[in-house]
Amino acid sequence: MNAAVDIAIAGTGHTALTAALALARALPQRRIALLGGADAAASADPRVTALAAGSREIFTQLGIWPALAAVAAPILDIRIDEHGAPARASLGPVAAADAFGHVIENPVFAAALATAVAALPNVERLPAVTGTPRPAADHCALPVGEGSVAARLLIVADGTDSPLRTALGIEVEARDYGTTALLATLELDAPHGGLACEHFTPSGPLALLPLPARDGRERMALVWVLPPPRAAELAAASPQRRLTELRAALPPGAAPVSAMGDPALVPLRRIRACESVRSRLVLAGNAAHSLHPVAGQGFNLSVRDLAALAQTLREHAAVGGDPGDLRVLADYARRRERDQQRTLMFSEALPALFARRELPLRLGRQLGLLALDRLPPLRRAVANFGAGLSLPAARVVDADARL
Numbered sequence: 523m524n525a526a527v528d529i530a531i532a533g534t535g536h537t538a539l540t541a542a543l544a545l546a547r548a549l550p551q552r553r554i555a556l557l558g559g560a561d562a563a564a565s566a567d568p569r570v571t572a573l574a575a576g577s578r579e580i581f582t583q584l585g586i587w588p589a590l591a592a593v594a595a596p597i598l599d600i601r602i603d604e605h606g607a608p609a610r611a612s613l614g615p616v617a618a619a620d621a622f623g624h625v626i627e628n629p630v631f632a633a634a635l636a637t638a639v640a641a642l643p644n645v646e647r648l649p650a651v652t653g654t655p656r657p658a659a660d661h662c663a664l665p666v667g668e669g670s671v672a673a674r675l676l677i678v679a680d681g682t683d684s685p686l687r688t689a690l691g692i693e694v695e696a697r698d699y700g701t702t703a704l705l706a707t708l709e710l711d712a713p714h715g716g717l718a719c720e721h722f723t724p725s726g727p728l729a730l731l732p733l734p735a736r737d738g739r740e741r742m743a744l745v746w747v748l749p750p751p752r753a754a755e756l757a758a759a760s761p762q763r764r765l766t767e768l769r770a771a772l773p774p775g776a777a778p779v780s781a782m783g784d785p786a787l788v789p790l791r792r793i794r795a796c797e798s799v800r801s802r803l804v805l806a807g808n809a810a811h812s813l814h815p816v817a818g819q820g821f822n823l824s825v826r827d828l829a830a831l832a833q834t835l836r837e838h839a840a841v842g843g844d845p846g847d848l849r850v851l852a853d854y855a856r857r858r859e860r861d862q863q864r865t866l867m868f869s870e871a872l873p874a875l876f877a878r879r880e881l882p883l884r885l886g887r888q889l890g891l892l893a894l895d896r897l898p899p900l901r902r903a904v905a906n907f908g909a910g911l912s913l914p915a916a917r918v919v920d921a922d923a924r925l
């Protein structure tokens with residue numbers, strides 16, 4: 523098979539699907555190929571995604587928000603505290619229309635994105651890239667099985683370990699956090715009321731996120747960051763012992779847990795690619811930056827990146843710009859620098875700050891939580907930052923365009 527397209531997106535995850543959606547909407551005249559086929563692993567992805575209010579705005583522009591909201595649970599309050607210490611901060615409650623974010627299970631999310639992509643007339647699905655991409659002056663040649671695809675721009679969205687990034691010789695700054703996230707779905711004895719908890723323990727943060735009820739049962743997602751031996755011990759323990767240990771670790775005020783689903787373990791690493799653009803090439807999603815999940819920022823940052831990429835390409839296309847031209851891509855990279863830097867620093871600093879045991883720092887944290895709880899302007903600033911609303915959202919489509 524040989525094909526020529528304007529934009530090729532290599533990947534099968536949320537970033538690749540969202541990129542296809544955003545670019546197809548922004549550039550309806552361009553031919554876009556999604557290289558990777560269906561992701562067989564997507565239905566087994568144990569993660570959930572808390573989509574921040576900033577992402578909601580972008581998915582609304584993309585015309586898919588009502589479909590996502592229908593299968594997500596709104597976050598109406600966020601409670602932050604520290605194990606064994608009295609102070610705690612509450613960022614809400616807020617009304618459903620002002621939800622801090624929405625939580626969606628990854629397989630459900632992938633299915634909704636795939637349905638939306640299938641309806642786009644200018645996106646085609648092709649098999650995965652099978653060799654090293656070869657950027658040339660006016661296109662990037664992509665080996666696909668026995669043939670090849672020539673694309674004016676390649677978007678690499680093949681995840682944290684990104685085989686294509688490696689094949690292209692792009693270096694990464696990597697850091698192993700030396701911790702593992704234990705993920706599980708919890709069933710509750712009482713409604714969660716849209717409450718999300720960020721509970722900092724000496725071994726790492728424990729997050730509870732509201733999920734939509736299933737078969738009449740109230741549910742939450744657990745993301746429990748632990749030292750790897752402790753995570754492995756809990757994963758191997760009997761369901762009853764696991765539940766007992768979880769109950770002892772839960773924050774005060776959390777809804778009572780009646781059952782815990784099978785746990786999945788995810789080792790935590792930070793990756794940042796040393797280059798995010800080259801001529802004919804953009805790295806996106808986890809292939810560009812993979813963050814600590816503590817603040818739920820990773821995918822939300824990628825959504826803002828993709829919206830900005832779509833806006834940048836749309837603006838340059840209006841004056842005849844080539845989507846793979848390095849000047850166009852450098853413009854995109856410049857627009858994203860500040861947000862990426864801040865979000866990476868925030869996701870890195872938060873768990874590090876709460877891991878410190880020195881008395882002055884513990885007191886400082888308690889004062890900080892009290893201030894957050896009592897000072898509405900500080901609360902608003904933190905909530906806006908977490909929601910990705912502290913910088914204006916990119917316009918994927920013209921403000922007056924109708925979907």
Ligand SMILES: Cc1cc2nc3c(=O)[nH]c(=O)nc-3n(C[C@H](O)[C@H](O)[C@H](O)COP(=O)(O)OP(=O)(O)OC[C@H]3O[C@@H](n4cnc5c(N)ncnc54)[C@H](O)[C@@H]3O)c2cc1C
Binds near residue numbers: 651822
């Ligand atoms: C525990 C945890 C909780 C998280 N919670 C949140 C949250 O609440 N909010 C948030 O914003 N973010 C969150 N994140 C981050 C979020 O999960 C990631 O940012 C997001 O999944 C990245 O998606 P991706 O498509 O870039 O990468 P991936 O999900 O890794 O997908 C890349 C896919 O590409 C495939 N692939 C590999 N090679 C090729 C190839 N040659 N061709 C085609 N495809 C290929 C891979 O198999 C993979 O399926 C969390 C992360 C973790 C670990």
